Structures are given as structure tokens and as C-alpha cells.
Amino acid sequence: MTTKYTPDHEYIRVEGSTGIVGITQYAQEQLGDIVFVELPAIGKVLKKGDEAAVVESVKAASEIYAPVAGTVTEVNEALGGEPGLINQAPDSTGWIYKIAIADTAELDALLDDAAYADLTK
Template sequence: MSVKFTKDHEWVKVEGDEATVGITAYAAEQLGDVVFVELPEVGASFGQGDEMAVVESVKAASEVYAPVSGEVTAVNGDLEGEPQKVNESPDGAGWFVKLKLSDKSQLDALMDEAAYKAHIS
């Protein structure tokens, strides 16, 4: 399983042709306490870079962009009642959506962990 990152602070974990998407710990830290997450519908399709979800904190609202193109196969319904999971476990229980990848080659344009760490430092 590989994890890739975007310049907009999303992460994507790929297993086969399914990608799990969330926001990075850095993004969650910058946002502060998350109070609301708006997720897309299962079955919705997004192109790479499309606005896919919205996360609201006590400080700001921020868009979450699709790091890769695909169709939503699952959303993290736990975030509706427990949006703080985004802060508590941004790269685990705080995931946002799962996508069926439509173009795996898009992953090549994303950063690996070392490049992302350099990007935020």
C-alpha cells in the first residue's frame, strides 16, 4: 500500500484500484478543532483536483480536493457525529472517502512522504 500527498494537504492510500482519501495531520493542525465535515454522496464521480468535500473548524472552512479521479464507493459516516476524528486520527479513523480509481497514472504526479515533508517545512 502506497501513500501519496497533494500540495493541498490531502493524502491518498491506494490498495488495488481503491483509494482512501483524507487530510494530513499538518492540515488538521492548521485548521484547529474540526466541527463539521460535508462528504459527497456514494456514487459521485470526481476528476483530479475537483472539490470533493468540505471540512469546517472553529477557525475556517476548507475544501478537500480529489487527489485522483474516481467514483466514491464509501464515505466515512462516523465523521457526521464525530468530526473530531479528523483531528484525533487524520491518517486513520478520520479518513473522508474511498474512491474507485479511474486513472492510476495520476498517482505519479503526487508527492511521496519525504517530498510532502519538505513541502510543509
């Protein structure tokens, strides 16, 4: 399992041809308490960089962009009743959606752990 990052602070955890997408620990710290998540529709086809979801915190609303092209296969329904899961565990129970990756080569353009750590110093 590989995790890649965007400069906009989304992560994609790759399991085979599926990506699990959410926002990073750094992003949730910047946003503060998350109070609402607008999830994408299952079956929605996204191009890399398309707006996929919206996360609203007490500070601001923030768009979540697709790190790669693909089709939304699942959304984290638990966030509807408990959006704070993103604050508690953004990289585990606070994931936002799963995507069937259209072209795994797009992952090569994303940041690895070291490059993302440099970005957020």
C-alpha cells in the first residue's frame, strides 16, 4: 500500500487499482474543527484536479480535489453524522471517498512522504 500527496494537502492511499482519498493531518490542523462534509456522488467520474468534495470547518470551507482521474466507488457515510472524524483520524477513519483509479501513471506526479514533509515544514 502506497500513500501519495497533492500540494493541496489531499492524500491518496493506493490499494491495487483503488485509491482512498482524504485530507492530511496538516490540512485538518489548518482548518480547525470540521463541522460538515459534502461527499461526492457514488459513480461520479472525476478528472485529476476536479472538485470532488467540500469540507467545512469553523474557519472556512475548503474544496477537496481529485488527486487522480477515476470514478467514485464509495463514500465515508460516517462523516455525515460525525464530520469530526476527519479531525480525530484524517488518515484512517476520517477518509472521504474511494476512487477507481483510471490511470495509475498519474500517481507518479504526486508527492511521496519525504516531498510532502518538505512541503509542510
